[in-house]
Amino acid sequence: MRVLGLDPGIESFGFGVLEEEGGGIRVLDCGALRTSSHLPVWERLLQLYRELKELFLRFKPEEMAIEHFVGRGVRSALEVGEARGVALLVAAELGVPVFEYHPSKVKEIVTGYGRGSKSQVQRMIQLQLGLGSAPRPDDAADALATAFCHLWERKRKV
């Protein structure tokens, strides 16, 4: 089972690809897509659309996991919404099922409780996935945490 986790943003769009096989989970790739603040927003969205499509086609995830947006102000909701809309569109175009998780659920699964700090999530995701160092940047770690949460929830439900 291959899962793509996403942490949408217009400046930095985190992604993480996890594969579960024979009970083990490994990281296939993670990172952040970046767009220049000197470009108009529609050019940035087009760039994200193309790069996300490339990611989907390269890794062929069977499922996609994404966090519910939880309020950090109207401006931020609008910007995240625009980037998120493009990501959801790519998944729908390519027929990849989407699963959404509340951020507190992701934290609970990764750290054992719902209110871990950002750095705790990063340390725990490093340990859970047996990585040599914490995934960088933050958005990549968040995307991996969301993908990890989804794999965990899937297993629980089987």
Place this chain on the structure above:
Amino acid sequence: MRVLGLDPGIESFGFGVLEEEGGGIRVLDCGALRTSSHLPVWERLLQLYRELKELFLRFKPEEMAIEHFVGRGVRSALEVGEARGVALLVAAELGVPVFEYHPSKVKEIVTGYGRGSKSQVQRMIQLQLGLGSAPRPDDAADALATAFCHLWERKRKV
């Protein structure tokens, strides 16, 4: 000069196509794209993406006009952002230049002052465009008002 005005939303996505020729402005089409609340958001965004692309290809607008989002809460900003992101993406994909206007600017141009009510904007856009009745639904009237504002501003700047 042909302009497509948009008023993004996930339930109802307003559009209006205006053409200016020889000093006169006429409405080529207006209406609202609707998606079912029974579908997951990614399916609704895919439907909007396809229908918007069809609109662009049918009317071949030279420019697109859209309002700046002005705060009505985080939930609404996120939803409008998702639909807006898809519309901006279509414009960028097809190379149609995008122009954004603050809602108060649109009201000022259409009604003569920046704080007109929704129904005043509708009545005035009906008068300005010489329509037999006010455009329906509201989102179509708002989209026409934004396109009208853009044509007006273009003329002023020439």
